[in-house]
Amino acid sequence: MEMLFEEEQRKIQTISDRLQRDSNSIAVLVINKDGQEIARSGQTKDLDITSLSSLFAGNVAATSAIAKLLKEEEFGGQFHEGTKYNVNISVVAKRAILAVLFDSNSSIGLVRLRVRRASEEMAKVFEELVNKIQQQQKGSGGGHGPNIAGEITDDDIDKLFGE
Amino acid sequence: MSFINYSSREINCKLVYYGPGLCGKTTNLQYIYEKTNPDAKGKMISLATETERTLFFDFLPLSLGEIRGFKTRFHLYTVPGQVFYEASRRLILKSVDGVVFVADSQEARFEANIESLEDLRGNLVEAGYNVDKMPFVIQYNKRDMPNVMPVEDLRRELNPNNVPDFEAIAVKGDGVFETLKAVAKLVLTELKGQKKG
Secondary structure, eight states: OEEEOHHHHHHHHHHHHHHHHHTTOSEEEEEETTSOEEEEEESOTTSOHHHHHHHHHHHHHHHHHHHHHTTOSOOOEEEEEOSSOEEEEEEETTTEEEEEEEOTTSOHHHHHHHHHHHHHHHHHHHHHHHHHHHHHHHTOSSSOSOOHHHHOOHHHHHHHTTO | OOEEETTTTEEEEEEEEEOSTTSSHHHHHHHHHHHSOGGGBOOOEEEEOTTSOEEEEEEEEEEEEEETTEEEEEEEEEOOOSGGGHHHHHHHHTTOSEEEEEEEOBGGGHHHHHHHHHHHHHHHHHTTOOTTTSOEEEEEEOTTSTTBOOHHHHHHHHOTTOOOEEEOBTTTTBTHHHHHHHHHHHHHHHHHHHOOO
């Protein structure tokens, strides 16, 4: 299973917030490669984040498969130009997807510049997260992070299904 | 792969509906979508062709309630059933936590069921799953059609490991929620068993 702890989520959130401000974009979404949300920043109230996350992940997965078929290691990123929204999609540390939604108040050049810096910072946090999860797996974490999966009982599952 | 987010206090799991073309995978999701309270579901997304055949996937996010203060969220996906969408099926199976194999009960589709099940097993093995141990249920759909095979025959051919199986008429909703509940329960039981990482 994959996990995200509060400490790393806060760090990613801080980087995401700054990226959104510095790039003058409308919104920033950070999602894992399976399409689960990690952080969101900016004007996201009217966005269907769950659907967008799933579609961005599907898009990145398909693009990555195309790259493999063409013997490319990975395509660097994607840019979609619309009338209201432009979207820049990139992969961070092979683990997460960073989607920046912006309009004419920003530019693709500025977005890519800011994304590069934010990606480097996020990659470090993901590395910390992986180490933490590995420590927990080994049981040497000394209480590193909680473990809800270990606390679930058959009763909890039965109750969820009204049995 | 299930994703536990301690920040938003959510347990996220991925379910995939697999099966031959036109067996009723999308119909299962459509029925679940129609019958689920608005506050427990997100938008259903269908990436389909102009003739409403699934091109990439259908997607439906569902909330099943809370376990120990954690929201349990299931992301339901279907694969495109037509044989030539092999590459897309492999992508969608990535990180799956539980699989529903929707079989078409009609005699004429028996070979298609076998072919799809073999395709599923091959893709799961390639993705590193132990097919015989992962959460897996089978649904024998279209029980209302003429020329359906007896369930015992389908079970013998498609379900040698005796995983939970259900008869269904997905278009009317029969067996749809029973199937979903069974696979969701298996996924959470598996998660409980993993305990760590």
